[in-house]
Amino acid sequence: MAVTSQQIAELAGVSRGTVDRALHNRGRVNPEVAARVLKIAEELGYRPNSIGRALVRTKQSFRLGVILQSAETPTMQDVAAGARQAAEELRAQGLEVELREVQGRDSCKVLRQIDELLDWGAGGLAIASNNTADLVRRIDQLHEQGVPVVTFNTDAPDSRRLCFVGMDNYRAGRTAAGLIRQMLPGGGLVLPIAGHVNNGAHISRLRGFLDGLEGERDIRLLPYQPCFDRDDYAHEITQHTLQENPSLACVYIASNGQRGVCRAIEDERKKGRVRVIAYDLNEPNRQLLRSGDLSFVLDQMACEQGRRPLQILYHFLVDRTAPEKELFYTDILIRTRYNSGADET
Amino acid sequence: MAVTSQQIAELAGVSRGTVDRALHNRGRVNPEVAARVLKIAEELGYRPNSIGRALVRTKQSFRLGVILQSAETPTMQDVAAGARQAAEELRAQGLEVELREVQGRDSCKVLRQIDELLDWGAGGLAIASNNTADLVRRIDQLHEQGVPVVTFNTDAPDSRRLCFVGMDNYRAGRTAAGLIRQMLPGGGLVLPIAGHVNNGAHISRLRGFLDGLEGERDIRLLPYQPCFDRDDYAHEITQHTLQENPSLACVYIASNGQRGVCRAIEDERKKGRVRVIAYDLNEPNRQLLRSGDLSFVLDQMACEQGRRPLQILYHFLVDRTAPEKELFYTDILIRTRYNSGADET
DNA sequence: TTGAAAGCGCTACCAA
DNA sequence: TTGGTAGCGCTTTCAA
Numbered sequence: 001m002a003v004t005s006q007q008i009a010e011l012a013g014v015s016r017g018t019v020d021r022a023l024h025n026r027g028r029v030n031p032e033v034a035a036r037v038l039k040i041a042e043e044l045g046y047r048p049n050s051i052g053r054a055l056v057r058t059k060q061s062f063r064l065g066v067i068l069q070s071a072e073t074p075t076m077q078d079v080a081a082g083a084r085q086a087a088e089e090l091r092a093q094g095l096e097v098e099l100r101e102v103q104g105r106d107s108c109k110v111l112r113q114i115d116e117l118l119d120w121g122a123g124g125l126a127i128a129s130n131n132t133a134d135l136v137r138r139i140d141q142l143h144e145q146g147v148p149v150v151t152f153n154t155d156a157p158d159s160r161r162l163c164f165v166g167m168d169n170y171r172a173g174r175t176a177a178g179l180i181r182q183m184l185p186g187g188g189l190v191l192p193i194a195g196h197v198n199n200g201a202h203i204s205r206l207r208g209f210l211d212g213l214e215g216e217r218d219i220r221l222l223p224y225q226p227c228f229d230r231d232d233y234a235h236e237i238t239q240h241t242l243q244e245n246p247s248l249a250c251v252y253i254a255s256n257g258q259r260g261v262c263r264a265i266e267d268e269r270k271k272g273r274v275r276v277i278a279y280d281l282n283e284p285n286r287q288l289l290r291s292g293d294l295s296f297v298l299d300q301m302a303c304e305q306g307r308r309p310l311q312i313l314y315h316f317l318v319d320r321t322a323p324e325k326e327l328f329y330t331d332i333l334i335r336t337r338y339n340s341g342a343d344e345t
Numbered sequence: 346m347a348v349t350s351q352q353i354a355e356l357a358g359v360s361r362g363t364v365d366r367a368l369h370n371r372g373r374v375n376p377e378v379a380a381r382v383l384k385i386a387e388e389l390g391y392r393p394n395s396i397g398r399a400l401v402r403t404k405q406s407f408r409l410g411v412i413l414q415s416a417e418t419p420t421m422q423d424v425a426a427g428a429r430q431a432a433e434e435l436r437a438q439g440l441e442v443e444l445r446e447v448q449g450r451d452s453c454k455v456l457r458q459i460d461e462l463l464d465w466g467a468g469g470l471a472i473a474s475n476n477t478a479d480l481v482r483r484i485d486q487l488h489e490q491g492v493p494v495v496t497f498n499t500d501a502p503d504s505r506r507l508c509f510v511g512m513d514n515y516r517a518g519r520t521a522a523g524l525i526r527q528m529l530p531g532g533g534l535v536l537p538i539a540g541h542v543n544n545g546a547h548i549s550r551l552r553g554f555l556d557g558l559e560g561e562r563d564i565r566l567l568p569y570q571p572c573f574d575r576d577d578y579a580h581e582i583t584q585h586t587l588q589e590n591p592s593l594a595c596v597y598i599a600s601n602g603q604r605g606v607c608r609a610i611e612d613e614r615k616k617g618r619v620r621v622i623a624y625d626l627n628e629p630n631r632q633l634l635r636s637g638d639l640s641f642v643l644d645q646m647a648c649e650q651g652r653r654p655l656q657i658l659y660h661f662l663v664d665r666t667a668p669e670k671e672l673f674y675t676d677i678l679i680r681t682r683y684n685s686g687a688d689e690t
Numbered sequence: 691t692t693g694a695a696a697g698c699g700c701t702a703c704c705a706a
Numbered sequence: 707t708t709g710g711t712a713g714c715g716c717t718t719t720c721a722a
Contacts, residue, residue: 001406002439004699015709028707050437051403052699054396055714061346092395094347175683182640183527295527334679338520349715360693375691397715400698
C-alpha cells in the first residue's frame, strides 16, 4: 500500500488537515511543523493519491463544449469520434460534454454555437477555429471571462486561446517533399494542387512542400493549382495537365479532391505511372490506398485531435494544471496500403 | 452534475446498497425492486462514477512487475521509459511497480527475475518474453496461480499469457517491401540483412519483406545474410556486396547493425546512391536519418510497448476487465528525417 | 431481502 | 495556527 497523508499525520503528530496545508503550502501552518511534515513526506516518498483527490473535485460540476467545422467531411467525423470518446471518459468523472457540428467553414455559425454553449453553462470550449477577426475577438473575450478555449485541427493563432492541437502543416509539406525525392531519384514532373487560396492549412502544406523540393534540379514543379476541395475541379486540372504533360510523374494534393485526381489518372490510362500523395487517412483514402491509386497518405491523427483538447480542458479546469506548451502538434503519419489497415493480408 | 446512485435510491425509494446490488446483479434483491431501479437508472442515463469506484478499490493493494530483456539497447530503453511513465501514473492510484532489466536475451535470467518479483508480492507481470519451453512453462504456471502475464515487444505465443503488445513483424516487412517498390519503380538490386537466424521477430520481418516483393520481376533480391545484430558483421557484408555488385540499390536490414551498413556505404563512396531501410526510431537512428544515411526507419512505438502492458494489467486486476483482444499490434510508423524529430528546420 | 453505516484518500470548512 | 469533521460516489459488511 502506498503511503497516505494520514500516515504522515500520525508520524508528524499532527492532523491530516495540517499535513494537507503543509504539503500544498496553503499557508496557516507553523513553519517548523511544515518543515517536519515535508521532511517525512519526502522520506516516505509520498505521492498524493490522484483518485482521492479527484473524488473531492466531483463536487464542482463542469461542462465542456466542442465545436466542429466542416463536420460533413470524413476527417472531421474522425475528429468527432475522438471527441465523443473523450466525452465518454469524462462523463465517468462527472463532467458533461456537449458537441456541436457546423457544416462548412463559417465563423458566424461558430459564434452562434459559442453563445449557445455558454448559455448552457460551458466552462471551457474546444473549437475548430478560424483565424478570422470576429472569432479571434470572441475567443479573447472568453479568455477574459475565464472560459478557456482550446483550438484544434485549425488554429486561431492570433487569439488568446489556451493552446492548439493539430498538424504542423508546413512540416507535413516537407515530409511529402521528402517522399517525392525518394520516389523520383532521377527527377520528374510534379503537379501540386491545393484547396482554397485562403486556406491557411493548405498554403502551409504547399510552402513546406515547395521549400522541401528547393534545389532539386531534376524535379520540375508545375505551377500549383487550386481545386477548391472539389473532385470535379481536381479531375479537370489533372486531366488537362496529363494531356499537356504525358510524362507527369507525381501529383501532390494538399486538400480534398484526391478522388478526382485518381479518376483522371485512370481516365488517361496512367494508373501506376503517376504517383499521388494525399492527406488524411479516412475510409475513402484507405480504399484508394488499397486499390493502388494513392501511393502515400499523410495522416494527422484526427481522432487524437478530438480527444486531446477535452483532456487539456479537463486538466486545466479540474486539476488546475496548465498545458505545458502552446502548440500540440500531432504526429505526421506516413501511410501506405500496408500500414493503414487498408490491406488485411 | 451527473446522476448518482444516491439519486436513483431516492427516486426508487430504496437504499444505495440495494441500488448497487440491483445495478450490478449481485443478487439478494427483490426482482421487482431491481426492475424499478434498473428502469430509473436507464431513464436518467446513469453511469457509475469511475472515481468513486476506484477509490473503494484502493483498499486492496496491487504490485506489478516488469521484466525487460536486451535492456542495454536503445530501443529497450525507450520501452523502459514507457514502463516508468505508466508506473508513475499507477503509483498515483496506489499501485506499486517494480522494473527489472536483463542484459541480453536470456531465459534463465528472466526466470530468476520472475521468482524474485513473486517473492516481492507481484500480482501481475509484464514480460519481454522468449518463446522458449522453460519460459512458456513458467508463464503457464503463473496463469494457474492466478498471476496474469502480459508479454510485450517479444511474445511467447505458445504460453497462456493474457495478451501480447508489440509489433506485427510480418506486416512491418511487407511495409518495407512496399516502400522499396515505391523507391525502385524501375527495379534494382536489393540486399536483405537479418539478425539471428533464430530470432523470430527478424525472421517474420524477412518473410513479410520477401512476400511483399514477390512477383516484382525487376527487383532482384540477393540471398539474405545474418549479421547477428553486429555493426562489424553488417559492415563486412555490405562492403563485400557492394564490391561484388556496384549497382546495389537498396539495403533492407531487419535487425541491429544499421550503423555498419551505413559506414560501409560511405566507405565505398556510395552514399546517396544506396538506400537503407532500418528499424526502430531511437537516437542513433534519428542521427542516421538526419545525415541522410537512412532513407526510412520503421518504428514500433517502443514507448507504448512499455506503457500498455501495465495499463492492461491494471484494468485486469483492479477493474476486472479482461483485454478485448489477444494481440495488441502497435502501429507501424514510417519515419523519414522529416517526421521523426530528427530535423528541426 | 433490505437498510444503515463504515470507509477508501483527499480537501474544505468551521471551531477552537 | 491547528484539529476535527463532513463529504465526494462507491462498495461492502453487518445487522435487521
